[in-house]
Amino acid sequence: MKMSPNEERIALTMCPKPETDCNVTLKRNRLTNGETVKNHEATTQKNDESSIESEYVPRIKWLDLIAQIFIHGGCLYGLYLVFTQAKLLTPLWAFATIYTSGFGITAGVHRLWSHKAYKAKWPLRLLLVLLFTITGQKDAYTWALDHRVHHKYSETDADPHDVRRGFFFAHVGWLFTTPHPDVVAKRKAVDVSDLEADSIVMWQKRYYIPLFALLTIALPVAIPCYLWSESLWVSFWVNFNLRFCINLNIAFSVNSVAHMWGQKPYDKYISPVENIAVSIASLGEGYHNYHHVFPWDYKTGELGDYPFNLTTGFIDLFARIGWAYDLKYVSPNMIRRRARRCGDGSHVWGYGDVDISKEDLTELDMMGNDEM
Ligand SMILES: [Zn+2]
Numbered sequence: 001m002k003m004s005p006n007e008e009r010i011a012l013t014m015c016p017k018p019e020t021d022c023n024v025t026l027k028r029n030r031l032t033n034g035e036t037v038k039n040h041e042a043t044t045q046k047n048d049e050s051s052i053e054s055e056y057v058p059r060i061k062w063l064d065l066i067a068q069i070f071i072h073g074g075c076l077y078g079l080y081l082v083f084t085q086a087k088l089l090t091p092l093w094a095f096a097t098i099y100t101s102g103f104g105i106t107a108g109v110h111r112l113w114s115h116k117a118y119k120a121k122w123p124l125r126l127l128l129v130l131l132f133t134i135t136g137q138k139d140a141y142t143w144a145l146d147h148r149v150h151h152k153y154s155e156t157d158a159d160p161h162d163v164r165r166g167f168f169f170a171h172v173g174w175l176f177t178t179p180h181p182d183v184v185a186k187r188k189a190v191d192v193s194d195l196e197a198d199s200i201v202m203w204q205k206r207y208y209i210p211l212f213a214l215l216t217i218a219l220p221v222a223i224p225c226y227l228w229s230e231s232l233w234v235s236f237w238v239n240f241n242l243r244f245c246i247n248l249n250i251a252f253s254v255n256s257v258a259h260m261w262g263q264k265p266y267d268k269y270i271s272p273v274e275n276i277a278v279s280i281a282s283l284g285e286g287y288h289n290y291h292h293v294f295p296w297d298y299k300t301g302e303l304g305d306y307p308f309n310l311t312t313g314f315i316d317l318f319a320r321i322g323w324a325y326d327l328k329y330v331s332p333n334m335i336r337r338r339a340r341r342c343g344d345g346s347h348v349w350g351y352g353d354v355d356i357s358k359e360d361l362t363e364l365d366m367m368g369n370d371e372m
């Protein structure tokens with residue numbers, strides 16, 4: 001029976017058999033929004049021809065490179081000041097700011113606005129957008145758009161921080177080089193109508209520069225000066241540069257480290273991995289293999305224990321008072337089915353799972369015999 005283009009596309013995403021179908025997942029990642037498989041093949045052939053004609057050569061965006069050098073150089077100087085001149089409360093304030101504003105990224109621009117993994121009433125959206133602005137990572141609209149493109153076209157030329165181009169590019173290089181033409185094209189193709197309909201997102205986008213000046217620079221720097229008489233000079237380098245740089249690098253590590261080093265319990269054919277260190281640093285965003293397989297889960301991980309996934313606790317807390325609602329997640333059966341079909345064997349459901357190693361199984365059986 002001949003399938004319609006839409007049915008064909010759905011079939012590709014279901015990964016019904018091991019190995020071959022997980023490879024299909026890889027193919028699916030290269031599909032464009034709304035395209036049929038046939039169209040995709042035709043487009044790929046056409047693209048191959050045109051890419052031979054005009055090969056993409058990235059150029060350095062010098063202003064952005066200078067900004068990154070300033071942020072990272074200033075971070076080192078800020079660190080020096082922490083050990084030589086700063087009052088004890090000043091780095092503690094920077095630490096507190098990093099981890100409170102971090103929820104603006106994880107619960108806000110990531111799980112809420114990029115993935116629509118839950119819904120939030122306006123007071124929570126306002127809180128999240130203000131926290132996110134403190135981190136200084138562009139406006140929510142631009143961040144979420146790029147993140148949607150990253151998920152939809154992961155590990156293709158259209159991925160803004162394509163990890164196939166190496167650790168440095170995925171970590172920070174993509175921010176100061178001209179994007180691949182496919183990235184530019186897909187940014188225009190991805191649906192962001194929900195973001196455009198969100199008045200709080202669009203307000204922050206419209207007033208981003210004054211909000212950046214106020215919330216990313218002035219507020220974090222001024223509070224130590226007023227409350228415990230820290231010098232403006234020290235507070236600037238510690239509470240703007242050092243804090244900003246650490247926040248940035250934690251977010252960067254999700255794109256680099258969590259795409260390179262760790263286990264792949266849910267799909268071994270994609271680059272994202274489970275990395276507990278990234279999870280701890282990023283308030284629970286290191287369960288990245290899971291997250292790329294089930295991006296709509298508000299927990300972004302199967303485990304979701306609060307100490308390693310504080311953002312889940314944050315969202316659950318606001319769900320209790322009704323500000324967060326319609327939380328989406330994945331059933332244990334759906335996870336188990338996917339892990340068995342496509343995982344690397346690091347995810348087992350218990351005794352009897354085919355992915356338990358022979359050595360472990362032998363030892364387990366012997367332990368059973370000992371008890372008898
Ligand atoms: Zn994501």
Ligand SMILES: [Zn+2]
Binds near residue numbers: 150254255259272288
């Ligand atoms: Zn990713």
